[in-house]
Amino acid sequence: MTEHVPVLLSEVLYFLRLHPSLDRVLDCTLGLGGYSGAILGEFPDTRVIGIDRDTDAIAIAKRNLSGYGDRFTPLHGNFEHLGEVAEDFAPFDAILFDLGVSNLQISEGGRGFSFQTEGPLDMRMDPGGCLSAADIVNEFSEKEMTEIFFTYGEERFSRQIARGLVRIREKDGPFSTTTSLVEAIRKILPAPVQRKMGGHPARRVFQALRIRVNEELSALTGGLRKARAAASPGGLIAVVSYHSLEDRIVKHTFRDWQKEDFGKVLTRRPLLPSEEEVEKNYKARSAKLRVFSVEK
Ligand SMILES: C[S@@+](CC[C@H](N)C(=O)[O-])C[C@H]1O[C@@H](n2cnc3c(N)ncnc32)[C@H](O)[C@@H]1O
Known part of the structure; x- marks a missing residue:
């Protein structure tokens, strides 16, 4: 069975604990449900809405998180359009992005993402x-x-x-x-x-x-713009990125939002995984977490 070890999860949970009443969380990159499952497990009164553009990921996350009943809602779509995709559930107290591909996509040769596995030259997440x-x-x-x-x-x-x-x-x-x-x-x-x-x-x-x-950079820019509109006052927006092109977009967007008095950057420097995490999960080595807190 394919597994995906969630990256920087304890750091993401640390920030979520700062919120006084986490009613609704939007997980924009549901994947196999690692983040969503941990949130549903730790915050018993929180409802989680998970988006993914990959129908295979949605099916697995749905199965993995079926025990949480209607506290969990999976939605198929691109987070670039999160305003429309998750319109019925907004606003959100936290909006999370864990960018890139999941282990499911990388390890399945049939999707063509990996240079180490034989497969068709596909690479479409959706x-x-x-x-x-x-x-x-x-x-x-x-x-x-x-x-x-x-x-x-x-x-x-x-x-x-x-x-x-x-x-x-x-x-x-x-x-x-x-x-x-x-x-x-x-x-x-x-x-x-x-x-x-x-x-x-x-x-x-x-x-x-x-x-x-996958038009990943324009999706990120659009997704952050939509997240700004869908976040509740005092809400958190957290992004885990995996390469400098993504991180640059997140850093500049958060900096601009702070200048416009939309809220405050909580991570002056991005948080990186500990040596211990990288040792256990080599794929975490390039991850960077940035978090923004919306004005109350
Ligand atoms: C790194 S994985 C997320 C793993 C998840 N946090 C977990 O712990 O299981 C990234 C997921 O985001 C999805 N994704 C990437 N870009 C997306 C986009 N623009 N819209 C929706 N989903 C996207 C991918 O299909 C993939 O399943």
């Missing part, structure tokens, strides 16, 4: 989404791919990789699997460059494709 990773690597121009790898993957060798992919697809036909893309990247980059990259040579390209396929 299986009903229209653009897949295969569409990008097979149809986008060298210039468009260079821009995607550079902007969303901060990949130094973006142009070289994009040029090589175009050359290979013209010669051998379209890429259809994660492994064919990984092999192509390994062929394109000279061995000394790969050694210098630190980490897997396809890591940044996979990150970039995932962000572009």
